Amino acid sequence: MKTQVAIIGGGPSGLLLSQMLNKAGVETVILERATRFHVLARIRAGVLEAGTVEMLRAAGVADRMEQEGTPHSGCYLTDDDLMVHINFQELTGKPVMVYGQTEVTADLFEAQDAMGTPILHEVSDVVIHNADSSAPHVTFTHKGTAKRLDCAYVAGCDGFHGVSRQTIPAAKRRAFERVYPFGWLGILSRTKPAHEELIYANSANGFALASMRSDTLSRYYVQVPLTDRVQDWSDARFWGKLRSCLPGDIAADMETGPSIEKSIAPLRSFVNEPLRWGRLFLVGDATHIVPPTGAKGLNLAVSDVYYLHSALIDALTKGDESGIDAYSERALTRIWKAMRFSWQMTTMLHQFEGEDSFAAQMRKATLRHLSQSETARRELAENYIGLPF
Numbered sequence: 001m002k003t004q005v006a007i008i009g010g011g012p013s014g015l016l017l018s019q020m021l022n023k024a025g026v027e028t029v030i031l032e033r034a035t036r037f038h039v040l041a042r043i044r045a046g047v048l049e050a051g052t053v054e055m056l057r058a059a060g061v062a063d064r065m066e067q068e069g070t071p072h073s074g075c076y077l078t079d080d081d082l083m084v085h086i087n088f089q090e091l092t093g094k095p096v097m098v099y100g101q102t103e104v105t106a107d108l109f110e111a112q113d114a115m116g117t118p119i120l121h122e123v124s125d126v127v128i129h130n131a132d133s134s135a136p137h138v139t140f141t142h143k144g145t146a147k148r149l150d151c152a153y154v155a156g157c158d159g160f161h162g163v164s165r166q167t168i169p170a171a172k173r174r175a176f177e178r179v180y181p182f183g184w185l186g187i188l189s190r191t192k193p194a195h196e197e198l199i200y201a202n203s204a205n206g207f208a209l210a211s212m213r214s215d216t217l218s219r220y221y222v223q224v225p226l227t228d229r230v231q232d233w234s235d236a237r238f239w240g241k242l243r244s245c246l247p248g249d250i251a252a253d254m255e256t257g258p259s260i261e262k263s264i265a266p267l268r269s270f271v272n273e274p275l276r277w278g279r280l281f282l283v284g285d286a287t288h289i290v291p292p293t294g295a296k297g298l299n300l301a302v303s304d305v306y307y308l309h310s311a312l313i314d315a316l317t318k319g320d321e322s323g324i325d326a327y328s329e330r331a332l333t334r335i336w337k338a339m340r341f342s343w344q345m346t347t348m349l350h351q352f353e354g355e356d357s358f359a360a361q362m363r364k365a366t367l368r369h370l371s372q373s374e375t376a377r378r379e380l381a382e383n384y385i386g387l388p389f
């Protein structure tokens, strides 16, 4: 098998990169470890930055998002009963789009199928060879047969647990990491969302997030210790915890119902540098992880794709390698800014086990400052809707 760009991973990074390259006439093959059903069964991000919306439009996969997605002009940060409204539209002139990552991925699969792009599911034993040469190739097993894919470039879009990052020799890469001592227990329920905008709640009982996928499908999270397991949490226990974190009047009116999905995600901040080794380029969760508090994970993957797709097109169609030479440093500049914002939102809104009373006072003071300072609200809004690519 031969192609121009071999893409490891068929999540949002790999699919969007492939779609953007194919639209420019660049051939790709996507190698995905899981079944399509499994990829689409993952419930993850829910908020799209303004830049992500533009990229999906440029990729030609925005029609359903325009019809079914919901623009949000603001969100709330709360501290017990204090509710601080962050009006993105007023402060930045832009909204965000609430439209689930699952739907984005489904739209990308549909577009890639229409392109006739080879997406090989259930591959295994993926190994990237000679990435630091002018002729890399990938070997893998598919349907019980050993295969080889020759290519000009390899895009590592295979997430945090993939093989791409590990292909870069340990001596050639650096990792920066902060693991948080708690996770998010998330549920999906066919209930009316607690509020028409997202609520990031800081309270004496810990952090909670009230989000949604539509006006009949709610997505909620509560902070839990890393030792907790999903089976420790009945729906009733979850609803009780969520109510204890949200402002009283909202908690009192909230509709509850059976969970249709329930999972615990650990929280970490992680950056791998560099994003390139020879003709291998890392994209998305393969090279960075953010705590979901800032709604940056999926959106950061999209900005990596924004930088890399144009660089690969220039290299393959014009022989201009300036873009691929600049990719790692250019992407990392934006990655670190999103890393900072996600870390700040996480430390501002979560209780840390064993913290002193001063830490709780700092959280309260930060939220009160936001309620009184338009400048502080604008700084948060500019980061939340997404810094420029």
Ligand code: FAS
Residues within 6 Å of the ligand: 008, 009, 010, 011, 012, 013, 014, 031, 032, 033, 034, 039, 043, 044, 045, 046, 047, 101, 123, 126, 157, 158, 159, 160, 161, 162, 163, 264, 265, 283, 284, 285, 286, 292, 295, 296, 297, 298, 299, 301
């Ligand atoms: P992904 O991990 O989505 O995709 C990588 C793909 O590569 C997967 O399909 C995997 O099967 C495949 N793969 C892995 N190893 C392979 C191999 N060796 N060979 C072939 N294929 C391989 N972000 C937010 O903004 N908000 C959220 O609320 C949020 N919640 C999250 C909850 C969880 C549990 C997780 C894990 C992440 C969450 N994220 C959230 C972040 C998430 O949305 C990621 O940023 C996003 O999926 C990044 O997309 P990819 O880079 O494509 O990585």
Ligand code: PHB
Residues within 6 Å of the ligand: 044, 045, 046, 047, 198, 209, 211, 212, 219, 292, 293, 294, 295, 296
């Ligand atoms: C979600 O709806 O899943 C969601 C929204 C905002 C976040 C994290 C998750 O910051």
